Amino acid sequence: MEFARQVSHVLDTEHRANLELLGRIEQALARPQRAAADPDFARLAAAFARMVEQDIGRHFDFEEQQLFPRMADAGEGDIAGLLQEEHDSIREVAAEVLPLARAAAAGTLDGPGFEALRRCALELVERQVAHIQKETMALLPLLDDLLDDELDRTLAFEYAAG
């Protein structure tokens, strides 16, 4: 999908990177016994924890502070409201999954902990994938109309700097 704005490009790049990582997590957790015994899973869990910790918070904050209000002003409050609700749900699941992913990265997760990680991580994957897809379809194309060149440059710079 082609986007005209820098902000859309930056967010789309992050979405794609997240989708790729989420796909790897989903695949790994499809065979939990193998994943639990796999030394490479610790590295994957560390990358997952970083994504949950950094990307979700920063990315969501930027959208909520800079983009959703502009969507609502442009008469797209329904979609902005839906995306905001999904952010809230994802944050809640992220808060549950983060300590488990960190423990998996450190190799200190026991059997019940691994099962809890699998359950929470798969829920996060489902919510996050559906959310990214909705943003790609509803939010990013809208930015072409919502942002002018100058605002687009300013926001893209602010996001990169932040």
Place this chain on the structure above:
Amino acid sequence: MKLAAGAFLGGAKSRLLPASVPFRFFGAAVVFHLLAWIAALRAAADWPGFAGGLGWPLAALHLVTLGVLAMTAIGASLQLLPVATRQPIRRVRGPALVWWLYAPGVAALALGMGTGAPALLAVGGGGVGAGLLLYAGLLAANLLGARGMPGIVAHGWAALAALVVVLVTAASLVATYLGMPLLDRRAALALHVAFAGYGFMGLLALGLAYLLVPMFALAPAPDARLQLVSWGSAVIALCCAGAAALGVLPVALRVVAIGAGAIATGLHLALMRRALCAGMRKDLGVSFALVRTGWTGLVVSLLAALGVALDAPVPGLPLLFGLLLVGVWLLSFVLGILQRILPFLASMHAAVGKHRPPTPSSFTRRRPLVLHFACHLSALAAMALAIVTASPLLAELAAAAGTIGALAYAAFFATLVRRLAAPVRPSALPAKA
């Protein structure tokens, strides 16, 4: 460029009918699906030689067409069209009344057909007719207030016009059994089959696909101009088929109708393929395997229709055509779409007032759906073989497989309703639909 599914999803939550309204239609469809295969099992010995007339084969056929296909189409269109065309939900009692007229009507009609009781047939037909007329009024009101989505709206209007033909011819066919024929039976039957299968149900299926397939695949909305070209070809096809049924150049116009239908189908499938290729969600699971089976059935049904029109020497060809049109195209498509709509709608309803709503996959059980898929395909293949070889045993095996599949589908639905009714753990394990 804003994509249609984004707008659809954004407005969906605020335009939901109470869960009990669409789910009663979908629940009835699941029950009638099971009853249809049981009736088919009861009729196994009669299938190979079936050429119309009262009996369990006719009952099984109408349990599928009215009980499953139209029932699902009514529930889906009453819920989805207001969302797609950005209208508030104005009426709740109307859709509920449609169900109360229509569902018992279908049961009585099927029983009347199966047992050969014209009085019951007339009573059931009256309920079905009244329910469908009320539904037609609700659909017309939705279409009149529609904003945007011209392709889907055009399909809706054409389906509505086809429904009028279906109702008139159905009344005539029922009246024939009561000794008061209104139209020539052969003409009425030809009109009834074409306008019910390709007209009312076919056009609703094609129109709703423009909304639902991109939504589930998360793809851009298909080109509206091409949707309208496909719709125009389908309407020409129906007009030609109608004229042929009334005796105007019957063979030539049937061939033209099939050609126009092939153009409509080709364009539609090209748009669907484009949407699926561009969609961000690639793995659409068992549900879209059924949808693809349905699309294959649509194409092959046109070939079979051509064979019937040209009187091709294939054993059981008219019956095979019916199986391809109703069983392979419409039933596969509807059951595939229904198993996607149900968890989606359930999650939307469950989300109301909840901080962390359950995910669609938390309402889904994969195993029954996989079992249903295997049984559905086996049943259709065995039934086709039974028709070609005139084998009651194969027909019995086909119906038995269909019954097992319908039970599995019912288990999927029962789980979904139980989870919707109970407080759902948001962290329930996801599973692919």
